[in-house]
Amino acid sequence: EKGGRVSFKLSYYNEYKSYLSIMGSGDKINVFPSRMNLTAMKTRLKGAQKGHSLLKKKSDALTMKFRATLKKIIENKTVMGNVMKAVYFSLAEAAFAAGDISQTVIQNADKAQNKIKFTKDNVAGVQLTNFTMHCEGSDVYQLISMCHVA
Numbered sequence: 001e002k003g004g005r006v007s008f009k010l011s012y013y014n015e016y017k018s019y020l021s022i023m024g025s026g027d028k029i030n031v032f033p034s035r036m037n038l039t040a041m042k043t044r045l046k047g048a049q050k051g052h053s054l055l056k057k058k059s060d061a062l063t064m065k066f067r068a069t070l071k072k073i074i075e076n077k078t079v080m081g082n083v084m085k086a087v088y089f090s091l092a093e094a095a096f097a098a099g100d101i102s103q104t105v106i107q108n109a110d111k112a113q114n115k116i117k118f119t120k121d122n123v124a125g126v127q128l129t130n131f132t133m134h135c136e137g138s139d140v141y142q143l144i145s146m147c148h149v150a
Contacts, residue, residue, distance in 0.1 A: 061124040112136075 031037045094101055114135055121128045 058124040058126070062126060065123050065128065 029041075031041065114133055117132050117134045119130045119132070121130045
């Protein structure tokens with residue numbers, strides 16, 4: 001029975017030794033085996049696990065924000081494609097009816113009505129910039145589409 005214990009200890013030691021060689025030399029912490037060091041190592045392990053879980057939550061929050069932003073971008077791109085089709089068609093109609101209207105458009109443009117405001121959002125401790133469109137004043141050309149004859 002005593003020889004069995006020794007062989008068990010040797011096999012356990014060999015497995016532990018192969019485990020350390022897999023981990024690499026940088027992952028090994030040399031400590032003196034005592035109760036105090038055991039308590040200290042348990043505290044370090046608990047802190048590392050807590051830090052890992054916090055980083056995982058942060059990563060998940062940022063990933064969710066990224067996916068929501070990406071979804072809004074895709075939706076806006078599809079809407080913008082349809083709007084640009086209508087804009088190019090209207091521009092072609094105006095150019096056919098009135099000729100070159102670029103100088104008229106430049107003269108009537110006083111100041112921007114649509115402006116971009118940006119705010120900072122805090123997502124899991126990371127500052128992210130959020131852009132929103134802000135409209136000022138009334139639209140000078142809001143009644144133009146009413147004269148369009150189909």
